[in-house]
Each structure stands twice: as structure tokens, then as C-alpha cells.
Amino acid sequence: MAKTRVGIFGAGYIASVHADILAGDERVELVGVADMVEANAARLAERIGDARTGTTLEDLFRMEVDTVYITTPNTTHVDPVVASLNEGRNVFCEKPMATDLAGGDRIREAALASTGSYNLGMNRRYAYTHDKLKRLIESGELAPYSAQLKLNRGELLRPAWTADPSKTGGFLYETTIHQIDLLTYLFGSIATLRCAARSAISDAEFDDFSMLFTFESGTVATLSSSAHSGWSFPFERVEIYGRYATAMTEELERVRYALELDQTVHTEDYTHIPFAEKGGYVKEDRLFIDALQDGGEPPVDVDDACALNLLLACIYESARENREIDFSARVRESIG
Structure with a gap:
């Protein structure tokens, strides 16, 4: 070929x-x-x-x-x-x-x-930590009842362009987009969302976000993201709670999980894995080339990308208007 x-x-x-x-x-x-x-x-x-x-x-x-x-x-x-x-x-x-x-x-x-063929690069889906969570959920070993995610980027000073919405589109588009994408990747379709946000340091845009999501599966999740809080470890984290079960990530370095009450906490450590591999870049590129070579669907196609684009817009709308949004209704309207 x-x-x-x-x-x-x-x-x-x-x-x-x-x-x-x-x-x-x-x-x-x-x-x-x-x-x-x-x-x-x-x-x-x-x-x-x-x-x-x-x-x-x-x-x-x-x-x-x-x-x-x-x-x-x-x-x-x-x-x-x-x-x-x-x-x-x-x-x-x-x-x-x-x-x-x-x-x-x-x-x-x-x-x-x-x-x-169109594909959107969302490497965090394929990070070793998140790939492990996905496999635990798909296997039925972990049924998500609730979850909390967080991302504190640390600061918007280095590089300076990360503080410029004319280049980034806003903080959620630059950094927290990965955690927002993981919500549907891990937990399925979102029913409702609400976001409270403020401008704590930035004069140009919101830089602190607290979000609440309900899912059609019944799962409930929160997501907090700050643009200025420092780089304390782990600045990126996912925690999932099931029936007497928990799973949590520590940035891209480790995942810990216990699937039964009073059972062993398992730890998988990826600190020795090269960044591009454990961060999911290698897998996303391989899957994209696979699709081109084999004539299959790209890993994050235009429909997935549009759904994420709509979700980000609705989160900002909720923050500006201080109200809950029926996201499932918005999705139905968009596909009309």
C-alpha cells in the first residue's frame, strides 16, 4: 500500500x-x-x-x-x-x-x-492513565456512580500567549478541553450541565471554573479548573467512585484502583514511559494512520469534534448566564 x-x-x-x-x-x-x-x-x-x-x-x-x-x-x-x-x-x-x-x-x-477524512487530536483519551480507566469501565469492573475531575494549569505566564484569548479562544479551549472531552469519553452522553466561573486574576476572561454534569447513564461528575493556582502535584486528576470501588489518576504518571471493599489497592506507574507514549500522542497518531490506510473511521471524527465544540460553548454560556443548560436538548437541536 x-x-x-x-x-x-x-x-x-x-x-x-x-x-x-x-x-x-x-x-x-x-x-x-x-x-x-x-x-x-x-x-x-x-x-x-x-x-x-x-x-x-x-x-x-x-x-x-x-x-x-x-x-x-x-x-x-x-x-x-x-x-x-x-x-x-x-x-x-x-x-x-x-x-x-x-x-x-x-x-x-x-x-x-x-x-x-477529518480527525481532531485529543491525545488525553489515549494516555495510559485514562486508557486504563476506560478499560476498567468497559469491562464492567468499575461502574461509575460519580466522579470528580480537576485541572489546575498553574499559571498563564509561560508562555505569555496562553493568557491571550485572541490566540487561545479562552482558557477552556486551551487547557481544560482535555478534561471536558474525557467526561463523555468515559461516562457517555451528558444530560445537563451548570458552570460557575469568575475572573480571579485575568482581566480578559474567566480563569476559575466549577462545573457540575449529570449524565444520561445516571452518573454525576464535577470538574474544577483554575488557570493560576500553581503547579502542585497532581495538577491533573480524575477520581471515579463505583460500588465499593474507586479509581484515580495522578497526572499522566500513575493510576490507582480498588475494585472491591477492603481489597488491595492496585497501582500502575508510568513515570518511566516516554512522554509522547504515555501521553497518548503515539496511539492517536497510529489510530489516525490506521484509519487512512485501512479506510476506517478516524478516532475522533467530525461528529465527535462538533459535539465537543458544542459542549464547550454551552459551558461558557452557563457561566455567563448563571443557569443550568439542558445539554441533551441542545444536541438534539444541533442535529435537527
Whole structure:
């Protein structure tokens, strides 16, 4: 089978993570890298070998890539994704899909009309810690009655652009999107949600969030996220409570679980695993290339991406208007 010819649009840190993974996949040919700062494209191209360089998306198209990885800042995803899909190219886009509902609608329309395949990069689904939780739930060993998730990013000072909503779309789109995505990934369809938020430090946007979700399965979950509280370990955590059972993560490093009352607490430690592997990047790239090579569905397709985009918009709406939202009704309206 012919190799998947990949071009990377945007040559920052996350582009280098994907480039290193793809360079080790014998099914992939890394054809080119484009970045508005040509020196950045050249630096990444040199890192991965023989890739050509350019400064525009059209430069990648002229290199005859069949697949484009979009790794530009959050608020700049929609136009290159739509352009790539309109050209019939496959697209892997880093999160978020978009930073408003209109942008998500444009991508969905382009994806449905395209011969190319669309995938949203949500690596935390495939992190070793969360993969273990998913397997415990799917096996029936752990039935989630309730859960609490938390993410304190620490600060929005380094790098400074993380505090700029014109680049991120807002704190939830930049950082907490992963925990928000895990809610439906682990617990299924959301029935209702409510969010209380405040601007504790930032003058530009909400930076403290407390959320409550109910699920159609009966599960109830809370999610707290702060943009400025410090980096105390573990700054990322999921705790799930079942029938005399608990499971909890400690960042991407460990998962602990006990599935029966008064039984042994099991610990799986991943601190020795390379970051790209334990963080889920290797698996998400492999699953995406699998889908392209085998003609299957991408791991996070356009419908999944639109559902997450709607969820984020509803959380912000709940925070602004200080009210509960019937999310299941919003989903029904969106698919109309």
C-alpha cells in the first residue's frame, strides 16, 4: 500500500511531537513543513530529515501531500482545515476544532462534502492513565456512580500567549478541553450541565471554573479548573467512585484502583514511559494512520469534534448566564 504523504502546517512544539512519531511510522512519508516563519519550518524539517519547507498551506498542496497536520494556534484552525478538506486532503487538526460554533459548522460542512477524512487530536483519551480507566469501565469492573475531575494549569505566564484569548479562544479551549472531552469519553452522553466561573486574576476572561454534569447513564461528575493556582502535584486528576470501588489518576504518571471493599489497592506507574507514549500522542497518531490506510473511521471524527465544540460553548454560556443548560436538548437541536 502507498505511504501516507503528510505535510505539517505550523512548526511549533506540538508539531515536533507529531513529526517525531510520524517519522518512525514506516507507512508515512513526511513530505513537507510550512510555517509563516520560514526558519521554524526549516528547523523542524531538518529535525525529521528530507522534508521540504514552505510558508503557506498552498506550498504544502504543491508538494502533493494527501494529509495535512494542522498545528497552528487555536483560533487559526478553521480556515486551513476547511481549505485542506476542500482540496480533498485528509486532515489531522490539533485541539480545539474551533473556538466558536460557526467555525465548527464550517468544518463540518467541508468534511461532509470532502473526499478527505477529518480527525481532531485529543491525545488525553489515549494516555495510559485514562486508557486504563476506560478499560476498567468497559469491562464492567468499575461502574461509575460519580466522579470528580480537576485541572489546575498553574499559571498563564509561560508562555505569555496562553493568557491571550485572541490566540487561545479562552482558557477552556486551551487547557481544560482535555478534561471536558474525557467526561463523555468515559461516562457517555451528558444530560445537563451548570458552570460557575469568575475572573480571579485575568482581566480578559474567566480563569476559575466549577462545573457540575449529570449524565444520561445516571452518573454525576464535577470538574474544577483554575488557570493560576500553581503547579502542585497532581495538577491533573480524575477520581471515579463505583460500588465499593474507586479509581484515580495522578497526572499522566500513575493510576490507582480498588475494585472491591477492603481489597488491595492496585497501582500502575508510568513515570518511566516516554512522554509522547504515555501521553497518548503515539496511539492517536497510529489510530489516525490506521484509519487512512485501512479506510476506517478516524478516532475522533467530525461528529465527535462538533459535539465537543458544542459542549464547550454551552459551558461558557452557563457561566455567563448563571443557569443550568439542558445539554441533551441542545444536541438534539444541533442535529435537527
